[in-house]
């Protein structure tokens with residue numbers, strides 16, 4: 529038998545995009561010498577997305593689906609797809625057509641030149657707010673500076689990965705998924721191709737600012753301990769300054785005997801110290817809350833329906849912890 533390619537598609541309220549996405553993906557896959565499966569993960573959509581996916585799965589047996597019991601988030605939806613996919617080559621692609629399916633051919637060709645990971649790097653992004661582009665840009669650069677893992681800049685999850693990488697990902701038990709980081713961490717031979725990111729076909733973004741912020745924090749806390757060190761370093765720095773100020777206070781009190789009540793400096797000091805302490809506690813809290821999540825070992829997601837038969841043995845087994 530020829531190799532198989534799996535396409536993993538997370539879906540959250542994409543009723544107007546699913547049919548078109550399916551058509552474009554299938555057209556591309558049919559042009560290849562591979563058998564394929566397309567796995568849709570319905571991440572608690574409140575529109576007719578699930579219905580559309582079911583219709584496709586009736587028409588085409590290569591269409592598989594997993595229906596989550598609620599919205600668990602994009603990264604977890606993709607992880608569920610990776611848990612059950614069986615292809616030698618695995619593509620992760622958004623369902624809003626911001627990632628052009630036609631690029632899968634190029635991704636696969638590049639992979640066949642001898643790479644385990646080929647990610648699609650955004651040369652430009654269309655139809656996204658200035659704020660989103662700016663925050664994304666600075667986040668990717670910050671992350672690259674403070675981690676030891678070479679996480680590529682300006683890259684989403686659109687990529688092709690080899691089965692060997694999927695098997696590594698399945699062994700990574702963390703609750704906070706940041707797949708780009710985890711894939712970079714996995715190593716192997718990785719490369720990229722560049723593309724211009726389209727604007728979304730229909731509907732609106734499922735990534736609220738809140739979700740983006742959470743993803744950013746997951747990326748940072750999952751792959752860097754620098755923020756914790758930052759808390760320690762600023763703590764020492766501020767203590768040093770406070771010590772000098774104490775010396776000065778004693779000096780003015782006892783030597784030059786000039787001790788007009790310094791309300792301003794007092795307030796500034798208190799506010800400054802309070803601020804630094806709160807920031808440090810906050811940073812520590814972010815890490816501790818993630819520790820807590822991982823100790824609880826809850827299942828990553830809950831499936832309410834699926835047409836994948838192997839599912840119960842492979843992924844549901846994970847919930848037995």
Ligand code: UDP
Nearest residue numbers: 538539540571601602605622623733734735
């Ligand atoms: N998505 C998801 N769960 C969510 C939010 C988004 O599965 O909670 C999916 C969404 O359907 C899309 C992909 O993740 O296929 C990227 O989301 P979106 O296009 O909304 O994000 P953006 O491109 O605006 O960053």
Ligand code: MG
Nearest residue numbers: 622624626728
């Ligand atoms: Mg999008």
